[in-house]
Amino acid sequence: MMADVPEEKVPDLGLEIFDYAPVGVSVTRGLDHRLVYTNPVHDTIVGKRPLGEPLARAYEGLVGALRYNVLYDQVLETGEPIYVAEAPVFGEFANGNQEHFFSFSLSPVEFADGERGVLFVGIDVTEQVTASRRIRTLSEERRRALQRFESLVKAGSQIVWVASPQGRAIEPSPNWEKITGQTWEEFRGEGWLNALHPEDRKPTMESWRRALKEVQPLWQHTYRLRLADGSYRHFLARAVPVREGDVVVEWVGTCSDVEQQWQEERRAALLDRAAGATSGMTRLEEILQALCHVIVPELADGCAVYLLPDSPTRPRNAPLAVERIAAATRDELPQIHVPCQEWFAPFSGFVQAVRRRRPVHATFPTGEPPPGIASPDVESWLADASINSIVLLPLVVDGDVAAVVTAAVSGDRKPISTSDVALMDEMLDHAHAPLSSALELRRAQRVALALQNSLLAEPPEIPGMQITARYRPSPEAAEVGGDWYDSFVLPSGIPIVTIGDVAGHDLPAAVTMSQLRNMLRGLVVDRQEPPGEVLRRLNIAMGTLCPDQMATCILARLEGGPDRGWRMIYSVAGHPPPLLVHHDGRARYLLGGHNALLGVLPDTPRTSAVERLEPGCTVLFYT
Template identity: 55%
Template structure:
C-alpha cells in the first residue's frame, strides 16, 4: 500500500510504524484538523495530551492482534495555534493494521468528523422533549380549566372538553363538541370565522389568529382574540390546539383610534358644516350605530330656550339594506320635544328600551318611521360650540346588537368634535351677518316724498347668503329743493366692508348737505376724505342731483366714479346708458378729479341707478348683463314705478345670485304742480 494515495482523500488519515507507533504519515485533512505533528516521533510524544485517554492502548491491541477497532462520536477538544475551529468536536475513528509498500507493518488510523450529525441528533432529542412537555402543559391547562383552551381534531372539530369555554359561553360539552362552538359566535361574525378557520385547517397553516365576538353565559357579546396552531407528528397534523383571550377593552380602544383616524381623514378637506356632518354620519354607521341623522340649527343664535326648534336635516345614513329618511328636510319641533330639550340642556338625551318599543315622541315625526321594529336604543346628541347648540345628531341601534351606552356616547362626542371648527365658523358668520344686516337695514331709509317725482328704492341681499356686501343707496332733499340720489359699493364682502359702507354713505350725505356745488366737486371731496381716513379702501359711486327748472321739466346733474352707468328709459321705451360724467373709482388716484354731466329729464322717463349685483353674473361678460338690463327696462317702461323695479329684480336676479343688489328709480310725473 502506497501512503501517497491518501493525500487527496476528504477524510483524515494517519499511519504509524513499529511497536512505538512512530508517526510515519499524515494527510492534509488530518493536519488541518489536528495540527501538523512532527513525523518520526512516537505517538505518545507527538500527542502528549492523549496520555490519559487510553487511545494508545488501542493502537497496541490492533498491531498485536490484527483486529480493527472503531470508535464513534468521540468528543475531542481542539486547542492548537493553527486550528480553524476550537472547542469540542466529534469524530469517528477506524483503527486497523496495515502493511506499506516497503513491507513494514503499522497502524492505519482513518478519522471522519461527525460533529454536525451528533449536534443534529442532540437537537432533535431536545425538541422532542420540549414538544412533549408543551403538550403536557396544554393538556394540564385544559384539565385545570384555568384558561380558555380548546383542542380539535385534524379536521377542525372540537374533540376535548374546555372548562374555560363552558364557563365563559355557558355551552355544555354536548353543545360545544364538533362544530357546535360556532353557535356561540356572533351571527355577524360566523361566516368570516367559518371561512377562515376552514381554510387554515385545509391548508395546514402554521398559525391561525382572529378576533370575533362570543356570546357570554350572562348575556351579550364580548370580543375574544383566538390563537391556534397545529400539532404535528412529522408532516402530519394530528390535532389543533388554541386559546381564547378576552380583548374587549383592547378592541374598544383600537376601534376608537381607528374611527377617529377615519373621521380625521374624511373631514380633512371639508369646511362646510353640512358636508362635515354628512361625512361624520357616514363614519358612525355601521361601526357605532345602525341609523344616524344629523341636523343643523339655522336659528341657533336667535332662538330662545323653550321655544320652537327649527332643525334642518343635512345627512341621514342607515345600515345597508335598510330604508332611511331623505336628507335636506326641515323640522319644526315643539319646545317640549326631546330634540329641543337636548338642544336647550346642551347634553345628550339617551333612551334604552325593549326592541321595537321606543318612548313616545322620542324622535321627530318622520324620523320615527325609519326606526326598525327591533331598535333597542337611541341617543340625541347636541353638538355644542362656544356654549351654543349648533347641530344635533340622532343615532340608534337595532337587533341583538348591544344598546348604545356611555362608551358609545363618549366616542360619538369625540367624533363630532371634528365638526366644531366649521360649526364655530358658521356661528361666527351668523353673528357677523346679524350685525351687518342690522347695520344695512338701519340705512335702508324710505325715499322722500317730492312733488312731481316718483322715487322707488330696492335692496336685495345675496341669494346664496354667503357674504355681506358693501352696497348702499340713499335719497334725500336739499335745502334748495333739489333731490339727491346715490348708489354705491365699498370693496369687500364682510362686516368691516359693511361698517365702512355706512360711514361713506353718511359722509356723502353730509358733504352734499354742506354746500351747493356740482356733483363732481362733492365726489372729489368725498374721494379726498376717503383716502385720508381709509387708506386701503376703494369704492364706486353714482351721485345725482335732480333740479326742478321749469314746469314739466327736471334737470339731472350727475357724476359716476367707477360705477356701472345710470340707465335712462324714455316714456316710449327708448333706453340708453348715460356715459358722461365718468371718472375712476374713489380711493384710487392721489389727486382725484371728478366731472359733472347734465341732462334733461322729460315727464314719464325713468332714471335708474343700481349696483353691479343687478347685471353681473359669474363667468359672463359685464356687457351681456348691461344689454339684458337695457332690454328688460325698455319692456317695463310703461309699468308703474314700483312694478318697474319689481319686474327688473324678478327677471334679472337669478337663484344663484351671489352679490347684493341696490337700486334707486326716479320718474318725473306726466302731470305735476308748478315749480317753486
C-alpha cells in the same frame, strides 16, 4: 443475533480463527478468568488489553465490565451459555465515548489440556440503544407537550381551534363552546360562521378562503363574535398552516378577545376623523353637519343638531324654540330634514338636557320612545325608524349651552352605551375651538346683517318710473359685508340711485359701508353737483375717515320726468358698469363716466356721463 457456541475443546493455537470474525471475541481460561485472546474487532472497541491477566486487571478502567465476572463464574459452574442484551459499560473507550452498550453471549469452552474457559462473543449496540432512547425521549416530550397544550386549551382564556386543509373545523374547541354556547355539532365544519355577526360573515369567509388558497404563513382577521348571552365582542382570529414537507395537513388557530383594544383604536380613529372633518371650516352649519356624518353610522343610525337662540335668560316654564340646522341618517332610514324650527315642552327631556347641562340617555323597546323625550315630529320619526335608544347631548361652548346633539340607534343594533355617549362628548369637546370661532362668527354675522338690512331702505315711489331692489347675501361670503344700495329723492324732486361695495365680508366692512352710505347721502343733498364731483368729495373724506379702505360705487341722478322723458347723469368709481336694456330686448353696458375706485388718487377730478332713457327701458345696477 448472537449464536451460542457449544462447549468444545479448543486447541491452544486455534484461536486465530476468530481474527476475521465481524464481532468482538475474547477468551478466558481458568477459574480466575485469565484473558488469553482478543480479536481485532474487540480491540477496536475497548482498546488493546493485556493477555494473561485476570478480567479485573485486564479490563481495569471499564466500570461495569467487572460486575459481569459473576456471569463468567456461572458459565463455568453450570456449563450453560448466557446471553445479555444492551449491557452498559462506562469508561474510556477507543473512540473516546464514556458509555457503550453491548449485546453478548458467554459460552463454556475446554482447552486441550482439559482446563475450562469462557468464550465471549459480542457486538457494540451503542448507536441503536442511543437512537431508541432518543425516540423514547422525543415521544415522551411530545406526550407531555400535548398534555400541556390540552391543559392550556382547557384552562386558558384564548380559543384554540384546528381546521382541515380546506378550512373546516375538525376538532372540538372547549373554549369556543364555553364562550359562544355552540355545541361541537353546531361548531364543526363551517358551523362556526353562525356565531359571527351577520355583517361580518361574508368578509371573514372571503379573507379565510384567500388565506387557504394562498397558504398564507399567518392569517389574521377581526370579527364580532356572539357570546353565550347574545351580546357581541370583537375577537382577533389568527391561524398558521401545519405542514409535512410541502403539504399542508391542517391549520391551527386562536381567537383572542380584543374588544378593549378595538374600542381604543376606534376612539382614536373617530377623534381623528372628527378633527379632520371640521378642519378649515368656519361656518357653524358646516362644522355641525360634518360632526353628524362622523357620528353616523359609526356610533348611531341618526343624528341631528339643534341650535339654541341667543337668549341670556330662558323662563323656566316656557317652551323652548330651537332650530334644527344639521342632520344625518343611515341610508335605509327616513330622512331628517333641515333647516327646521321646533318647539320643546318646558319639562321635556330636551329642555332637561339644556337646563342640567348633562346628557339625557334613554333605552326603550324598538319604536316605542317614552313620552316627552323629543318633539312630536321627532317622536314620530323615532317610531318610523324603529329606534331603540337615544341620547340628548348638550353642546357647551364658552360656558353656554349653544346647541343640543341628538343621536339614535335603530333596529337590532346594540343600544347606545355609556361609553358611546362619552365618546360623542369627547368628539364635541375636541371640536370646541372651531365651534367657538364659528359661533362667534355667526353672532357677528347676525349683528352685521341686522346693520346692513337697516341701511337697505325701500326704494321711493316715482311717477313714471319703477325702482326695484333685490338683496341676497352669499353664504360663501359669510352672509354680510360691504355691499349696499340706496335710493332717495332730493328736496328738488330729483331721484338719486346709488350702489356700492366696500372691500371685505365681515363686520368692519359693514360698518365702513354704513359710514360711506351716510356720507354720500349728506354730500348729495348738500351739494347740487354732478355725480363725479360728489364722488371726488367722498374720496377726499375717505382719506381721513377710512384711510385703509377701498370701495367701488355708482352714483346716478335721474332728471326729467314722464312727460319730458328721463336722462341719467352718472359716475362710476371702479364698479361694474350699468347695463341698459331697451324695450325691444337690445342691451349694452354703459361705459361712460368711468373713474378709479374710491380710496385711491385723492382729489383727482372725476368725470360724469349722460344717458337718455327711452320709455320702457331698464337700467341694472349690480354687485
